[in-house]
Amino acid sequence: MTTTHTKPSENLNIVIVGHVDHGKSTLLGRLYADTGSLPDGKLEKVQAICKQQGKEFEYAFLFDAFLEEQEQGITIDTARTFFMWKGRQYIIIDAPGHKEFLKNMISGAARAEAALLLIDALEGVKEQSKKHGYLLSLLGVRQFAVVVNKMDLVGYRQDVFDGIEKEYREFLGQFKAVPSQFIPVSAKLGDNIANRSEQMPWYTGSTVLETLGGFQKEAARSEQPLRMPVQDVYKFDARRIITGRIAAGRLKVGDHLVFSPSNKRANIRTVEAFNIEPQPTEGQAGQSIGVTLDEQIFVERGEIASHQDHLPAVSTAFRANLFWLGKRPLEKERKYLLRVATKEVDCEVASIHRIIDTMDLAQQQGSNTVNKNQVAELTLRTKAPVAFDLSASFEATGRFVLVDEYDIAGGGIITELVHDDQEFLREEARQRDFAWVKGEVTVEDRAQQYGHRAAVVLITGGRHTGKSFLARKLEGRLVADGRHAYLLDGENLRRGLDADLSEEERGQTTEMARRYGEVARLLTDTGLIVVSTTNPFGLAYREASQAIRTLVNPAPVIAVHMSKTEEELPPNTDVVLTGPTDFDAATARILDELKRRGVLAQAIGAKPVFQYSI
């Protein structure tokens, strides 16, 4: 057999997985040798090394490049290898089967569009055969074939093959995974790899090579609703370009985009590209793209652009299936960095519902930790609202990783939206923003004119900590500096806007905070820096500040907490003032924070900040 050298039409990423020593690297070596895909001298070079070291040549040595791998006869890390067959370029990822290297297997499988899962005919279904089968499903690799290897060692017997097929199909069926094919092979001897075996006339299905040819390029995600996570915003020249990789759907010039969770909206003015003539006017799933908008709205990395009729979910909590690879166990209530598409946000594990044993899919409840290489169902809670999808509907925006210190330590798929207490207010804000009637003057026009953008400085804390005094002082300082600032005092709402409420109703934080938040929202829309305190809410300031935050979104809230003694801070506090306060110093710190957050214009760090320019 010789390789056909036609021009490739597409690339397909395939991963080979399975229990250690079941023959993955051998299968790969054989596939290359039998299709004439090895470079000249490669076979001879490896044979010579084997001879020199006094051991028998194995096809596996062709790709186990590290000395240590050859000495121990196992694959340590995934190798990408390439071969061309019938007009398609295959990138084949050989994943290690040893359980110690599970993270490497997962890295390999996460890159794949289809998989071959190997089972040794003599040993049968082993621990990693099951774990890998389960993880393929969790990682979203839905196309795969099961290769039953070493058939030569069981005398090419059909009953052995049938027994393994039955056992493994039952296991896969428990989580609804369906392989395209079970193939009996001997990788060592080349049976049913590239060439049909003469030893197993009872098998009439496809060879490994034919099976690869039958795998389809990933289903057209372009037909789904649009999802484009914002990767970055550039302003290298006159153009302000929003970049991202389209995860699903398509977009074109003139489309109305909604960015979640900020709810900002604008129309696509142009699609930008380098060295493409004529300039493109559309994009679709898979493309790394850049667009300019008709309005200079402030959007950031991490937001998801979609069309208005199919929005992603927004919440601060979701339920997920997770696999853990961290050196130290995942712990309930410990803080991790969550990354969903391009969004990065602090989170904590709210609860661990159960640990799943991948051997028999048994479930264990009541655990407060998830150990390395375990799979678990859990609920995560984020510090700020995140846009995402359920993994069953959208692959790329429905999965996530957790970072522990410097390392990606786990990954998973989102199975369920968990409603949080801000859900109703968030929906109110979304509906109100979509229907918002705008004049000719844009938010950006106001920012240009004022030299700053809108924000809320919210001062929280117990009674008699100096909140009102600081708020007055800050307002005075901002106005003296030429900023447009306004002190919103809750007392002024009570006597006017809230005059229709009964005494009892005025005691309810929820409705009071909602009214307060909507007034602040109006004021920020005028481009003001609103300075305010949570005085009207007394000790319920934590609840109130959450509601205000939700309603003024996407205007930034700079949270300042004042207290006489050390105490637990409300979530998302930016500036902490403890003990006797030097009000001048406190004002200066808040101004610094306003600069850091990009409310007051200034260049930050070595790299000019293009996110927002005024």
Add this chain to the structure above:
Amino acid sequence: MKHLRQLEDQSVYILREAYKHFNNLAMLWSMGKDSTVLLWLARKAFFGHVPFPLLHVDTSYKIPAMIEYRDRLAREWRLELVVGQNKEALAAGMNHTMGRVVCCTALKTNGLKQLLEHKGYTGVILGVRADEEGTRAKERYFSPRDKHGDWDFRDQPPELWDQYKITFPPGTHIRIHPLLDWTEINIWEYIKLENIPFIDLYLDKGDGTRYRSLGCAPCTTPIKSTAKTVDDIIKELRHTTVAERSGRAQDEGRGMELLRKDGYM
């Protein structure tokens, strides 16, 4: 062509991730076909701009035409070029006759490490490809190096979907490899598709030989070939079974594994 755009989209995504997360970022440019394609992809990713410096580790043994080509493109494309050299080793007379691994380690690995340390780069983008040789096949897109610039291939970080390793302890750095999934043919197909200027040492100019891989003059030999155009090269590569780096002396024996563990490109 569709497969080239798929590769391009992936590489552009990686380059943009690198630019977003590394404040002190640089790209290694050896003027060879791969790192020149990488440079072109940066211009794609950043819409005609290259927002980080290009590093060239000059061993002083490069073929002169490569230096001319470097300076010309740097001018035309307004590149910020940073050239590093292990002057100490050269002054001491380092050359390939002292042993190829010894010479590569001194002039390239150590030259690179000195440059990184001196400039404090925390992210370095390189044009290595998985199909070049065995240890590169096992690389990550974002691959950490320790305080000594060494690669711990036994314990590489997980790389899940489009989530890469972008956080790292002080004193270490990350090597970024946007071209891992490209093959030698893909590189030439893309050069043709985008009409990227390349150095003509890759073509036969009448004597029936050309360079297939470019390194230092003493350690790189031309191959027998009559390919006079990019089309000829692509045609030739579709039928060859000779390894790309067969003209590179440092690949003999376990040369590359030893070199790369110590931080070679």
